[in-house]
Amino acid sequence: MHLLAQAAEPLPLPHIDWRAIAPELALAGAAVVLLLVVAFWPNARRGVLAGLTLAGLAVAAGLTAWNWDLQRVAFEGAVSLDGITRYARVVLLAVGALATLMAAQDRGRGDPGEEAPPEVFPLLLFALTGMVLLAAASDLLVVFIALEILSLSLYVMAGATRRLTAEEAAMKYFLLGAFSSAFLLYGIALCYGATGTTNLLGIARASIDPTGDGALLLAGIGLLAVGFCFKVAAVPFHMWTPDVYQGAPTPVTAFMAAGTKAAGFAVFLRVFAGALGGLVVSWRPVIAAVAVATMLVGAGLAVVQSDLKRMLAYSSISHAGYLLVGVAAAATVPAGISASLFYLLAYAFMVMGAFMVVQYASRLGPSDPEPREIGERSSLDDYRGFARRHPWVGALLAVFLLALTGIPPLSGFWAKYYVFLAGIEAGLTWLVVVAVISSVISAFFYLRVLVVAYLQEPAGEAEAAPGRAPALGLALGLAGVLTIAIGLAPEALVSAARTAERILG
Amino acid sequence: MLLTAALFAPLAGAVIVAAVPAARAGLARWTALLASLVALGLAVALAARFRAGEPGFQLGATADWVPAFGVSYRVGVDGVSLPLVLLATVLTPLAIVGSWRSAARPRSYLALVLVLETAMLGVFVSLDLFLFYVFWEAVLVPAYFLIGSFGGPRRVYAAVKFFVYTLLGGLLMLVGIIALFWLQQRATGTPSFDYDVLRDFDKAPDTQRWLFAAFFAAFAIKTPLWPLHTWLPDAYTEAPATTTVLLAGVMSKLGVYGFLRYSLPMFPDAAHDLQPLLLTLAVIGILYCALVATVQRDFKTLVAYSSVSHLGFIVLGVFALNVQGLQGAVFYAVAHGLLIGGLFFVTGMLEERRGTRRIDEFGGLQQSAPRMAGVMLVITLGAVALPGLVGFVGEFLTLLGAFLANRAYAVAAVVGVILGAVYLLWAYQRMWHGPLEREENRAVGDLTGREWAILAPLVAAIVVLGLFPRPVLERVEPSATRVVEQTRPPSP
Numbered sequence: 001m002h003l004l005a006q007a008a009e010p011l012p013l014p015h016i017d018w019r020a021i022a023p024e025l026a027l028a029g030a031a032v033v034l035l036l037v038v039a040f041w042p043n044a045r046r047g048v049l050a051g052l053t054l055a056g057l058a059v060a061a062g063l064t065a066w067n068w069d070l071q072r073v074a075f076e077g078a079v080s081l082d083g084i085t086r087y088a089r090v091v092l093l094a095v096g097a098l099a100t101l102m103a104a105q106d107r108g109r110g111d112p113g114e115e116a117p118p119e120v121f122p123l124l125l126f127a128l129t130g131m132v133l134l135a136a137a138s139d140l141l142v143v144f145i146a147l148e149i150l151s152l153s154l155y156v157m158a159g160a161t162r163r164l165t166a167e168e169a170a171m172k173y174f175l176l177g178a179f180s181s182a183f184l185l186y187g188i189a190l191c192y193g194a195t196g197t198t199n200l201l202g203i204a205r206a207s208i209d210p211t212g213d214g215a216l217l218l219a220g221i222g223l224l225a226v227g228f229c230f231k232v233a234a235v236p237f238h239m240w241t242p243d244v245y246q247g248a249p250t251p252v253t254a255f256m257a258a259g260t261k262a263a264g265f266a267v268f269l270r271v272f273a274g275a276l277g278g279l280v281v282s283w284r285p286v287i288a289a290v291a292v293a294t295m296l297v298g299a300g301l302a303v304v305q306s307d308l309k310r311m312l313a314y315s316s317i318s319h320a321g322y323l324l325v326g327v328a329a330a331a332t333v334p335a336g337i338s339a340s341l342f343y344l345l346a347y348a349f350m351v352m353g354a355f356m357v358v359q360y361a362s363r364l365g366p367s368d369p370e371p372r373e374i375g376e377r378s379s380l381d382d383y384r385g386f387a388r389r390h391p392w393v394g395a396l397l398a399v400f401l402l403a404l405t406g407i408p409p410l411s412g413f414w415a416k417y418y419v420f421l422a423g424i425e426a427g428l429t430w431l432v433v434v435a436v437i438s439s440v441i442s443a444f445f446y447l448r449v450l451v452v453a454y455l456q457e458p459a460g461e462a463e464a465a466p467g468r469a470p471a472l473g474l475a476l477g478l479a480g481v482l483t484i485a486i487g488l489a490p491e492a493l494v495s496a497a498r499t500a501e502r503i504l505g
Numbered sequence: 506m507l508l509t510a511a512l513f514a515p516l517a518g519a520v521i522v523a524a525v526p527a528a529r530a531g532l533a534r535w536t537a538l539l540a541s542l543v544a545l546g547l548a549v550a551l552a553a554r555f556r557a558g559e560p561g562f563q564l565g566a567t568a569d570w571v572p573a574f575g576v577s578y579r580v581g582v583d584g585v586s587l588p589l590v591l592l593a594t595v596l597t598p599l600a601i602v603g604s605w606r607s608a609a610r611p612r613s614y615l616a617l618v619l620v621l622e623t624a625m626l627g628v629f630v631s632l633d634l635f636l637f638y639v640f641w642e643a644v645l646v647p648a649y650f651l652i653g654s655f656g657g658p659r660r661v662y663a664a665v666k667f668f669v670y671t672l673l674g675g676l677l678m679l680v681g682i683i684a685l686f687w688l689q690q691r692a693t694g695t696p697s698f699d700y701d702v703l704r705d706f707d708k709a710p711d712t713q714r715w716l717f718a719a720f721f722a723a724f725a726i727k728t729p730l731w732p733l734h735t736w737l738p739d740a741y742t743e744a745p746a747t748t749t750v751l752l753a754g755v756m757s758k759l760g761v762y763g764f765l766r767y768s769l770p771m772f773p774d775a776a777h778d779l780q781p782l783l784l785t786l787a788v789i790g791i792l793y794c795a796l797v798a799t800v801q802r803d804f805k806t807l808v809a810y811s812s813v814s815h816l817g818f819i820v821l822g823v824f825a826l827n828v829q830g831l832q833g834a835v836f837y838a839v840a841h842g843l844l845i846g847g848l849f850f851v852t853g854m855l856e857e858r859r860g861t862r863r864i865d866e867f868g869g870l871q872q873s874a875p876r877m878a879g880v881m882l883v884i885t886l887g888a889v890a891l892p893g894l895v896g897f898v899g900e901f902l903t904l905l906g907a908f909l910a911n912r913a914y915a916v917a918a919v920v921g922v923i924l925g926a927v928y929l930l931w932a933y934q935r936m937w938h939g940p941l942e943r944e945e946n947r948a949v950g951d952l953t954g955r956e957w958a959i960l961a962p963l964v965a966a967i968v969v970l971g972l973f974p975r976p977v978l979e980r981v982e983p984s985a986t987r988v989v990e991q992t993r994p995p996s997p
Contacts, residue, residue, distance in 0.1 A: 405672075407646060408639040417679070418574075424683050432683075436676040443672050447649075447665055455653045455661050494573040 020074035020081055022063040023089055024133050030056025031125035038118045049121045050104030050471065056125055057097050060132075064089045077199045078139040080270075083500020087341045088135030088266040095258045095348050096128045101475035102251035102356060108363030108466030116160045116249045123160070124255065127153035131263035135270075140188040140198040140224075143267055147184065147231065150263065151177050154256060158248040169247025176230070176240045184227025190220030200275035208278040218282055224271060225286065232264035234324060235293040238317045242305075245313035246378070250362065253309065254355035257316050258348035265323050265344055269337055273330035274503035280331035287328045288431055295321030295438035302445045309378040311445055312354055315404060318438055319347055325435055326419045329426035336426060338497035339418040345493060346403070346411035346486055353400040353479035356472060360393050361386065363466045383449065385458025394453055396480045401446040403483045406439055411486035418494070507554070508580050509566050511547035511590070512626050515540055515597070519619035522612055530611045534601070537615035541598040541622065548594040555587055560983035562632060575686065575696030576635040584984030585765055585835055586629045588977055592842045593629065593755045595966075597622045599959045603747040603850055606857075606955075614655055614745075621647040621751060628759050634682050634767075635698040641723070642675050644756065648748075656743040663736075663743035670736040674726035681719025685771070688712065703771065704991070710774040717775035720768050728760030730783075730820060731790030734813050741809035746853025749805070753812045754846035758838045761816065764823045765834065770991035776826065777994050783824040784907065784914045791817035791921035799928040804855075805862045807932055808848045811888070814921060815841055821918055822903030826992055830906020831985035836977060837899025840887070840970070844896055847884035847963045851877070854956055858949050864932055869941030874951040878937045880960050885933045887967045889926040894971035898978075 018025070034052055037044060064086070073080045103124065107115045130150030137143040155177060159170025192198050194217035195206035206212050230237040245253045276283060298318030305311035323340055330336030358378050387394025403412035416439065423432040486493060518540020525533045551564055565581025582590060601618060604611075624647065627640030645668055653664030682698075689706050690696045697703070708716070726733045741749050769776050791814050798810035819841065822834030854877070855870075856862050871878040887894035890901075900922060908915035941947055952960065970977060 402646060408642050413639075413642075414571075417683070420680065421574075421683050421687070424680070424687055429680070429684070432680055436673075436680055439676055440669060440673045443669050444665070447668060451653065451661050451665065454650065455664075489571075491571045491573055494571065498573065 014076040014078070017074035017079075019067065020070065020072070020079055021133070021136070022067060023060040023093075024129050024136075026060040026063055027056060027125050027129040027132060030059065031122045031129060034122035034125060035119075038122060042118070044118065046104050046106065046118065047471075049118050050100050053100045053121045053125060054097060057093055057100065057128075060089075061093050064093065073138065073201075075139075077201055078142045079133075079136050080138040080503075081136065082503060083497075084266050084270055084337070084341065084503060085136040087345070087497060087500045088262055089132055091262045091341075091345050091348055092128060092131050092135065092259055095255065095262065095352065096124065098349075098352050098356075098475050098479060099124060099251055099255035099259070101471045101478075102254060102352075102359055105251075105359065105363070105469055105472040105475075106467075108365070108469065110362045110365055110466070116157075116251065120157055120160050120249075120252065123153045123157050126150075127157065127255070128259065131259050134263040135266035137267060138200045138270065140191060140200070140203075140271075143271070144181075144185060144188060146263075147227075147267075148181065150260065151181065151231075154252075154260070157252045158244055158256070160252060161249050163247070165247040166249060169244045173240055173244045180227050180230035180237065183223050183230070187220045187223025187225075187227060190216055190223060192220075194220055200271065204275040204278065207276060218279075221276060221279070221283060222286070225283070225290075228264060228268050228271070229290060232261055232268065232320045232323070233317050234290050234320050235297045235317065238294070238298070238320075241317055242310045242313040245316070246307060246309045250309070250355050250359040254352040254359075257312070257351045257355065261316070261320065261323070262344040262348060265327070265340055268327050269330055269340055270503055272327055273337055277331040284328050284331065287324055288428065291321050291324035291328060291431060292434050293321075294318065294324060295435055296441075299438045299441040299445075303441065303448075305445070306380050307378050308358055308380055308383065308449060309355075311380075311449070312351065312358075315442060315445065316351060318442055319351070319404075321438065322416060322419050322435055323347075325423045325428065325431050328431065329419075329422040329428060333422050333426040334501035335418070336422040337501050337503070338494070339415075339422040341500055342418050342490075342494055342497040343415040345497075346415040346483075349479045349482045349486070350400045350403040350410075350412050353396060353476065353483060354404065356476045356479060357393055357397045357400065360390075360469065360472055360476065363469060363472075365466060380449065380452050383453045384456045386453040388454075388458055393476065396476055397453060398450055399480055399483055401449055403487070405443050405446045409487045411483045411490070413487060414490045414494070506566060507547060507551050508564050508582065508630060511544050511551060511594070512580065512630060513623060514544040514547060515619040515626070516623040518543070519616040519623070522619065523616045525612060527612060533612045533615055534605060537619060538598060538601050540619055541594070541601055544622065544626075545594040545598055548590050551582065552587060552591060555582070555980065557584075557980045558983060560584070560987035565632065570633075570636070574635070574698075575690075576698050577633050578636060579632040579699060580627075580630040580636075581632050582630055583987075584981045585831075585988065586762070588835055588839045588981065589629045589755075589758055589762060590626060592758070592839050593622060593625050595962070596751060596754045596842060596846050599846070599850070599962065600747040600750050602955060602959050603750065603853060604745070609655065614651070617647040617651050618748070618751065621651065625751075625755050625759065629762060632700040633698045634685070634700060634703055637700075638675070638679055638682055641678070641759070642672075644759065645671055645675070648752065648756065651748040652740055652744045655745045655748065658743075659739065660743045663739035666736045667740040670726055670733075671723075674723035677719050678723035681716050684719070685716055708772065710778075713772040713775040714778065717768060717772040717779065720763065720772075724760040724763035724768060725786075726760070727763070728757060728816055728820065729813065730760075730786050731793055731813070731817070732786075734790065734794070737813055738806055738809045741812070741849075742803065742806045746805075746849055746856060749809075749853075750846045750849045753809070753849060754842040757812065757816055758842065761819050761823060761834065761838055764820065765831065765988060769823070769826070770988055773992045774994045776824070776992055780824050780826060780910070784821060784911065787817045787820040787824065788914050788917045788921070790814065791821070791918055792924065795921050795924035795928065799924065799931075802864055803862045804864050804932060804936065805849070805852050807864070807928065808845065808852060811848075811925065811929065812841070812845045814925060815845070815888070817921065818900055818903045818918065821907045821914065822899075825903070825906030825910040826989065827906050827909050828982065828986050828989050829902055829909060831988055832978060832981050833899055833902025833904075833906055835981045835985065836974060837896075837903055839977065840895040840899040840967075843963055843966050843970075844884055844888045847880075847960065847967070848888065850959055850963070851881050851884065854952075855949075859945060864935050866943070867936040867946060868939045868943065869937070870946060870949055871937045872941045873947055873949045876951050877956075880952070880964055881933065881937065883964050883967060885929050887971065889929050890922060893968075895967045895974075897971060898974040
């Protein structure tokens, strides 16, 4: 009787707040349109598809601007519109646009198996939908759904070429990703068991309730952390990163490196610094330990790499470590949130720029007449004397790598500085000192690339020009200009990040 | 305004030089020279407007840069920094003239030299700690490429070693700067990187010691102070001659200047506590590097070690913590730049002629190149601190300062003076005197007009400043006095 009465009660349907998720809807809509275009017009030129994708992104950007001043929790607390959402939307849309430009570029004289099929454009939009939604999610179930949207699209994108390495990368990414999703789901279940809700606000309230089941909640938090650490490639859940980054087509790698990291850290911040801020004493030591391991393992292993893409993968692991310093600080120091967000923005452009240079070099074709198994030019030896033959792209490579090292006045320097500042404010000076040590180690491998590109004599004959690369050139120029401009005048973007320090929901 | 123009003139020149078409090497050279001369002219105008009796910062400029972080653009000079600014602006055009023929890929080389000049000037004139840090790290990049792209056979190793070593020191200093900023903000509530603000707020002695250590890491590596000097012989030896002139002549002063401007007035208690340690390190450096210099076969490496040994005197003067010592340190910094710069220039000229730097390959050069030998004699005697030449004034004042602080260090350092005379004069004797035995040495030509243009101003400065040090010293003194006053720990 009792049960029946409950069942008869109508399920409370949330008020549908279309405006709140307008950018996500636009992205998903554009993805569907592109999927149809690709299906019915298989021979469409890449330029057309890229143009449509960019149009979709532009609509989403316009809607983001329309929603700029919106500060509210929508869908009964499942989605929240606050500074993090807004900042992450801007970063992710910019990342999407750059990745589209990269994907729009033909392969030049590069390996024919290298060319990604036209389906990458709709997949890219789907992944982006997931990323943007992830950054706004304030319910663990929405977090899970968003994470799955982006992951499933990325699994396919990682294997989107006819190369064996790409397929291997996609398989590895898929298996490990599914594993981590299971962890995350189990964590969500435990959190629900401990608090009776999947809503972040509810969890926040329950977490400071002394009568609640603390042990169960902590176990759930631990599993959530495992899931997030996998997505942002933090040690010890980083094993997939080098293989996937190396194997996936370069535009996809760049998209993953910048986009997944931005979305992953946005949700990391929202869940840990926001909802679980009350439990900071419990989780901070763990996150700090993971940060130490991530910075040192990433930097240490990057030193011994002989492949540029692989090296950038390890470097991206160590950058995840710096970001984790920001997360560790964020619960008690608001600057930790804005520092992490600013870092994500600066990092997106420099790391994508570095991958753009790899793509540019790959278009020149194999550097030795014997084509190797991997169809790309990403071995360090391929870059011998690169800057002498391609002075402009070489100079951009130097800008990106010096920014990644954190040399002033480039964008990466301010990012590192801001995170260090937040860490010291939070009383984590020892962690900042470890970050400094890791930065010095990282100088070794970034410099190694510059040594090869600038200081060594070019090998062999100069390659024939592979034809113009307008899309890639535009992307390179944008990334370079942004990396320098953010370095010279970071004020506006730092202030914008500051407004994101208050987390809703 | 004048100062800002002087600071960025070389950078603007670098941009123009980089934009010159590759085929027009001559145009690139003249543009670079012109840019460096504009900077020199502006620096001279700055010196002319400088009011000698005032201890504080003058002729400055202030603007917002990143208010969100409390970072501003604030520059200015006082009696301590002005001589170093002049030194940098004098040596750069000479270095550009020096590389007139030798530089491969002149555009990149000259643009990098000019960027290096702006970065080094920025370190000397910044009055905002953040700005200071930015310039400090910005020095690394052009120096790295200058050593790594244009240097000798082991250039890549030397460049990477130099970069990583100095980056480590710089980042530790960054942690110190952030901590200082944060402490100040906690104490007063207003975020600021302003030099005066960060200097004047109260710091507990314990805190001071940690912060001193963080800044020390950067300055001691850059100077370099024994035992952190191991990057230097590689970098100086492998870098092209004219780059070495700038590295040894100007860049080595960045560390000394850092000690003087930051370590002492910001952390006075720590400076007094650690004075014995630093004086000991300085003396060890003087003696150790002098002994190592004595046994070198490569003249360039000999001069490199001699440079470190002489820098020990400057550090000795700084950490004497009295007016004589500080005044001497600044004066000797200028003298050291002129003298070591001259020695490296002549080394480069000999290398151009003979393709070697080994001391035993030379001998009797006085007969084939008498004028060069004469110029070299003046520079060498200046470097061994012959009275009447510029080195003497600096060495005397730093030793006097050390003597007043603690006799034992001065006595030990005097041994270094003697050793300096031994290895430099011995090398001079082996290279320039004696019979002209080798056929190749007969063909060594004397100074060309271009080389005169480099060495004549240097020799003139070495003699004139040696005889009339007064105009420099009286400008340095008020500021040096002020630094000493700021460094005096509050009486218990």
